[in-house]
Amino acid sequence: MRDLVAALGQALRLLASGDPALYVIMGRTLLVSGAATVLALLAGVPLGYLLARRRFPGRTLLLGLVNTGMGLPPVVVGLFVWLLLARSGPLGALDLIYTRQAMVLAQLVIALPLIVGFTVTSIRALPERLPDLLWTLGAGRWRRLWLLAGEARLGLLAAIMAGFGAIISEVGASMTVGGNLEHSTRVLTTAVVTETSRGNVPLALALGLILLALAFVVNLVLTFAQTRGGR
């Protein structure tokens, strides 16, 4: 308990000190996980819509894969992405291994099934005739999707929270494909691991608390949007 209180104190002191290294790591964490969440949304929402509304061969198989993917172990994802991007791997020529882009890619793979899965559920909860209604009222394809997204916004916000929450807190994939390089790929979770392994537990705890606070603020904003949007 004393450790925790001490860590909290140190976390506050760290934040107050204005240590640029800390703020750079926080910014990088938000940037990598934010970019991965946005990309997962751009790909996952349309895919989730198709899986929820269209009937096609292999749909059930795809749904099964998505549901399995919602619980992917990050370290395993990291390993696969590492094999893809490693110098000797099929995408080695892109020279992406141990970069922030590699971390975004790995986190995208983790977040995508979550976004797809939540989207499928929220679209299925809408009345089946809603897209037809919007068509007959005169909404073209994009307007229709926009209106449907508005109707499903509670579920879609939950999707963002689930996806972002999963990747901002993961360490295995970021460590494997990012390499935890101090001035380029270190993020809050990998920094926690580093400080723990150095025996610097109070600092590790402080960083952990900052990570939690960051996740909390983002989720608070989303929750606020959700409660305003809901009834």
Place this chain on the structure above:
Amino acid sequence: MSDVAIAFEHVRVARERRTILDVPRLEVPTGTTTVLFGPNGAGKTTMLRLIAGLEKPDAGVVRVDGRIGTPAGGVAYAFQEAVFLRGSVRANLALGLELRGLPPAERTDRVDASARDCGIAHLLERDAHTLSAGEAQRANLARTLALRAPIMLLDEPLAGFDRVGHARFLEDLARLLRTIAGTVVLVTHDREEAFRLADRIVVVAAGRVRAAGPLRAVLERPPDRETAELLGYTVLLDDDGALLGIPPGALRPGPGARTFRLVVERVLTVGLEARLVGDIVTRAGPVPVELPLPAGADRPPPGETVQIAADAWATIGD
């Protein structure tokens, strides 16, 4: 707009290799209220969806005002299930007008007018998802009316009402349809609704059009036995060998213009009413019927043969 608002030409729709709709030819004249009448699963809603452009036929074409392929918003369509977006009734009624690019002031006018016509003016500011089934159906119709589209499709607009609400809304709907200049295609499986609302009737069963034409013409001369039975007629062979169809409610006890012999099976009591149940004796065998007994009339015992009469009848076929 031409004389023909909607035309089906050699239309065929299949699901899982089974033909569910086969309409070689059907025309809906402009400015009429045409009722697609038939049992559930007959293909009526599929016909509406084809007209609206929500489905495409596997073969043939559906022309709406001469054009093939109805665009988004090309017709106004009230689905059987009243579906609303989140928000007020007013916002829901205005959405279609907004999507059609109408200025706000005109949207307000039209929404107010159609809400008044459908008796939901007092509900406009309510959350659309809190409406009762009957209110939702009225709002569903109001949303469709507000579009003032030249072609309006109504799928079972009276579904979901209780008995009192049904009777009241049927009257309102009949009155509203008289004021509409456009073409209305209305789907129902209910005889009373069809007979009350139709200028023209299209009898649909098992994916095929059994009869189509002005309501009176079809009722006076159903083309075949199946159609007559779908229309609720009691079908029997008279002594001259002609196939007669007796419309629902046209049978009563006692001699009359057309008299038949009935073997009484029993007298049924339904509340304060009594109904005579039995078989009409015909050359082709017994035909089961049920008819009301006037209050205070004698109740014949089972097995007795009595006279009953039809005040109206149709000759079936050519």
